[in-house]
Structure formats: C-alpha cells, structure tokens
Amino acid sequence: MTKAIMLQGTGSDVGKTVLVAGLCRLAANRGLKVRPFKPQNMSNNAAVADDGGEIGRAQWLQALACRVPASVHMNPVLLKPQTTTGSQVVVRGKVWGTAGGRDYQALKGGLLGAVLESWEAVRDGADIVVVEGAGSPAEINLRANDIANMGFATRADVPVVLVGDIDRGGVIASLAGTHRILPEDDRRQICGYLINKFRGDVSLFDEGIDQIGAFTGWPCFGVIPWLEEARRLPAEDSVVLERMTRATGGALKIAVPMLERIANFDDFDPLSAETEVEVVMVRPGDELPCDAGLVVIPGSKSTISDLAAFRRNGWDVQLEQHVRRGGHVLGICGGFQMLGRKVFDPQGIEGDKTEADGLGLLDVVTEMEPEKTVRNVSAVSAVFDVPLSGYEIHLGRTEGPDCQRPFSIIDGRDDGAVSADGRVAGTYLHGLFSGDAFRRQYLADLGIEGNGMNYRAEVDRALDGIAARLSELLSPQFPGFEDIL
Incomplete structure (x- = not known):
C-alpha cells in the first residue's frame, strides 16, 4: 500500500x-x-x-x-x-x-x-x-x-x-x-x-x-x-518578500516594485543568484532607487488595481525619471500590461473598474478577456536570437505599434513589445531568466558579465543538499521513511 x-x-x-x-x-x-x-x-x-x-x-x-x-x-x-x-x-x-x-x-x-x-x-x-x-x-x-x-x-x-x-x-x-x-x-x-x-x-x-x-x-x-x-530554491509565499532584498553592492542594481497583488515573483530568483547583480524589492512607500540600471515591473493578479497603487506610491513619476536618465524597463505579464497606454476590462473580470490609463512607456493597449492563457512554452528571443523557455498564465490580449518589435517568438507567434529605442520592453513570458543563454545575453546588453551558472542545476543541487541534511537529522522513526533513514 x-x-x-x-x-x-x-x-x-x-x-x-x-x-x-x-x-x-x-x-x-x-x-x-x-x-x-x-x-x-x-x-x-x-x-x-x-x-x-x-x-x-x-x-x-x-x-x-x-x-x-x-x-x-x-x-x-x-x-x-x-x-x-x-x-x-x-x-x-x-x-x-x-x-x-x-x-x-x-x-x-x-x-x-x-x-x-x-x-x-x-x-x-x-x-x-x-x-x-x-x-x-x-x-x-x-x-x-x-x-x-x-x-x-x-x-x-x-x-x-x-x-x-x-x-x-x-x-x-x-x-x-x-x-x-x-x-x-x-x-x-x-x-x-x-x-x-x-x-x-x-x-x-x-x-x-x-x-x-x-x-x-x-x-x-x-x-x-x-x-x-x-x-x-524559489520562494512561494509573499510573506518572504520583505527578506528578499539583497544588499550586495552588485555592479547592476535591478529594482522590482512590490505590487499589492504581485504574482510569480520567483521570476527574479535567477537574477538574484548572479554575482554581479543586486535585486532590490522596493516596498510600498519607498522610492525606486536612482542608481538602478533596470526596473522590472512584475506580474500582477490585478493589473488595474496595481496600476492605481503604483501611482499612489509615486512610482510612475520615478519610473519616467529613470527612463529619462537612460535606464531600462522590463514588464512581465501584468507588468507588461501596465506599461501600455490603456488597460480595458469591459467585463469587469478583475473588479469594478473597467479601464485605466497605463504608464504610457509602450505604445500598446490591453483588453482583458475571460479565457485565460495557461501553457508551458519554448520560444526564441527576438532581440538576441537565443532560446527561451517558460510559461504563460495571463488574462488579456495586448496589441499596438510596439508589438511590431516583439520581445520573443513563441511557436511562430510574436510575444510582447519593445520600444523604438530598445530600452523599454514587455513580455507575457514567466520564467524567462531561468534560461542561462538568454540571461547571459540580457545581462551582457546591460554591461554585466554573468557568472556562467546553470540555474536549474543549482536548484537541483540545492534539493540534493537539503535531502542529504534531512537524512542526517531526522529520527529513524520518522513516519513513512523508517526503511530509508
């Protein structure tokens, strides 16, 4: 049994x-x-x-x-x-x-x-x-x-x-x-x-x-x-977000605003594991750091609501200043939707508010739709021509002139958008930084040499390490494991 x-x-x-x-x-x-x-x-x-x-x-x-x-x-x-x-x-x-x-x-x-x-x-x-x-x-x-x-x-x-x-x-x-x-x-x-x-x-x-x-x-x-x-290992519970800021003084500082309905924040774990990268989770009430080279707007379970909170924090103004200083911006999933000109939710899928002005950094418009896209994908970076892998979990369809410069190609289909100067981009692809070749190229484009790690192999080694420690520490009477401890 x-x-x-x-x-x-x-x-x-x-x-x-x-x-x-x-x-x-x-x-x-x-x-x-x-x-x-x-x-x-x-x-x-x-x-x-x-x-x-x-x-x-x-x-x-x-x-x-x-x-x-x-x-x-x-x-x-x-x-x-x-x-x-x-x-x-x-x-x-x-x-x-x-x-x-x-x-x-x-x-x-x-x-x-x-x-x-x-x-x-x-x-x-x-x-x-x-x-x-x-x-x-x-x-x-x-x-x-x-x-x-x-x-x-x-x-x-x-x-x-x-x-x-x-x-x-x-x-x-x-x-x-x-x-x-x-x-x-x-x-x-x-x-x-x-x-x-x-x-x-x-x-x-x-x-x-x-x-x-x-x-x-x-x-x-x-x-x-x-x-x-x-x-x-990837963190699951949002209660650990307060402890995820790294003060390493890395050559590249990446700022991630902590949205009220932040989703899939483990997207940033591979970046945090890079020696020359400092990932800063910016809490509500704090300012986006002026010395950040990249701001990543993460996924959101409620795009319109988080857009309003983004503005209440003053992050919209600070993000514009970041771009004027020559900084780069990436939006992932809900963050991608927020970067556009408008977000429409005519059926009230996310709540009572049916439309909102976006941050206007990408010339795209999003309309929420009831059918959710949920799938694992293999893709190719349209910018660096290297393989990408990850997954999509999102509501909504995003269209506009900047989509003519896609972020990636998924099964022959364009994904995401890139601004004319190449410094603002958005994608629906979660997990993209787990791909070692893409992460290395992306960081190199920002002037950073990656540490050459195999991220998935690092996760695997961590699991083996935890298993070995448990085998040493658990009582031989631990239920269900009596025959192997």
Whole structure:
C-alpha cells in the first residue's frame, strides 16, 4: 500500500514547503516512487503543470524534487488572491470561479470530493506521498469544512507531523497550544513534531524537547537547523518578500516594485543568484532607487488595481525619471500590461473598474478577456536570437505599434513589445531568466558579465543538499521513511 505523511505547521512560513521538497528528493534518491500533494494552496506564485492547468509553484518544485512531471492533481485547489477579501478559485488547474473569504468558507466543503479524487490519482502507483498542509490546524475557527489541514488528514487518514518554527520564537507555546486547542480526533492524527530553522547548539534545546513532550506526549522527530541550501530554491509565499532584498553592492542594481497583488515573483530568483547583480524589492512607500540600471515591473493578479497603487506610491513619476536618465524597463505579464497606454476590462473580470490609463512607456493597449492563457512554452528571443523557455498564465490580449518589435517568438507567434529605442520592453513570458543563454545575453546588453551558472542545476543541487541534511537529522522513526533513514 502507498505510504503517506503530512506536514502541517504551527503557522504560515514555518518551512513546510522546503521540508516537503527535501523529503521528496530524499525518497527519490533512495529509489522510491514519491509524489507531493497539497490539497489547498493560497498563492499568486503559480506554475503550469505538465498535464495543463495551474498549480502552486511550490508543488511544481516538489514534483521536480520527485523527478516526476507536475500534475494538476498535486494541488487540486489553488486560491489566487485578487483583493483583500476575495480570491480566484482554481480547481484541478482550471478557473472555477471567484469567492470572497466568507463565501469560500461556506463553499470549500463542496470541493472535498475533487480533493479526494485528486488524492487517489496522486497515490496511484506511488510508494509514498508527502503532503503539505496550509497555514495552521490551530485555526479552529476555520475547521468546519476544512480541506487544507485536519479536514483532509482525518478524511484520508494520513498521519501528521507538526512543524514548529523556532526562529520566530514561542515554539514551545505554539506546539503546546496547538495540542491544547485541537479537537481530540484531530489531535490523535498527529504522531509527532519537527523543530525547524534552529540556529546554534542543538543540545541547548534538549530541555525544550522534554517540556514539549510533557505538555503533548508527542515525540520529536528532529531539530532541523537553518538550511542555507533553501535560499537557492524559489520562494512561494509573499510573506518572504520583505527578506528578499539583497544588499550586495552588485555592479547592476535591478529594482522590482512590490505590487499589492504581485504574482510569480520567483521570476527574479535567477537574477538574484548572479554575482554581479543586486535585486532590490522596493516596498510600498519607498522610492525606486536612482542608481538602478533596470526596473522590472512584475506580474500582477490585478493589473488595474496595481496600476492605481503604483501611482499612489509615486512610482510612475520615478519610473519616467529613470527612463529619462537612460535606464531600462522590463514588464512581465501584468507588468507588461501596465506599461501600455490603456488597460480595458469591459467585463469587469478583475473588479469594478473597467479601464485605466497605463504608464504610457509602450505604445500598446490591453483588453482583458475571460479565457485565460495557461501553457508551458519554448520560444526564441527576438532581440538576441537565443532560446527561451517558460510559461504563460495571463488574462488579456495586448496589441499596438510596439508589438511590431516583439520581445520573443513563441511557436511562430510574436510575444510582447519593445520600444523604438530598445530600452523599454514587455513580455507575457514567466520564467524567462531561468534560461542561462538568454540571461547571459540580457545581462551582457546591460554591461554585466554573468557568472556562467546553470540555474536549474543549482536548484537541483540545492534539493540534493537539503535531502542529504534531512537524512542526517531526522529520527529513524520518522513516519513513512523508517526503511530509508
């Protein structure tokens, strides 16, 4: 029978995604057929699965760790926040609808059937499935109709390991408090816990382990230190954006405005890994740095809304000044749409406002359309004539005179636009900087010599490194892995 283990956290951003990826690679390196699964994810960092449709970027990474194609069944429910109170709901890769937070709490129980069907599809033929929860099971106010944590674990009868983040403090209280407030049926599902992101002498926490055991009766399956290899993996959760600014003093400074509905910000990870590049995530309220050579406007889940916020921050004026100084600009997906003259949304797909003036740096116009483009692509750079690969996830069609100078050619079709002077460009292609040849040429055009790395190989090495560390640190009794630890 297929084994399974689920990692749930005492809160968000406790490191579940990285631990699941590491466990997947550990099992794969031991010759097991392993698969990832996350019943419900909330993220605007999406990927295109190999069988078509959207999934969380984290599950794409975890599939890579398993060395298997990514499937929509690995993340059957994906919530993509569009406003402070509502999200687009994606079910098995396709847009299911939109719902406000309160409405979704009532609706999500009806999605359990789709979750369990996908669960069976993922389990089929696997030796072990490693499941990732979302948020915390201690959010007992959301327990009714839950499909993300204990609602799934109890229904599918999957044992749970609870992950506590010691770096943020209060880990003993977090674990003991979770034990205290969980209903008895949920509490019985938990077979132990992990301490994650520990710094310093692990033996100093021996007494803490004893105290957690006294409060909960749960065994500790390991104390995991801060894993440096995790920095080389794509980040999924927007809560880490505050920590993504690098102050390296690189020869090229790239400024990325942190839009309110920023999407697919892992587009910039390959640039951050370049020795001579400093990527600065510019927070709302801060100014675009005057010494930036390139400003990249990232993807957005709500282009018109983020355009308004862009102007409120004064970034529109600062971007014009950047261009007048000779700086370069690149817009990706929603950022590309924002660079045009106008954005129209006649059907109100993104919200109540049906049109907005763009930033006017490209002579193009975008009209939102209900059918979403979701696909992996291979392309060629129209500027540098080198191969490109990546994926498209977007609503809308963009046309105009600057599209006569495309950014790339995808399956014989023009993509994007470039200004007459070549310093402003836009594209719908996510993941473009993962291509080593393109990244090297793009940086060279900006006067920077790349470090020659193979980005995908670096990610692969990071996964192997995390797997090796976990094999050293986990208890031999870690559920589902007893035979390989």
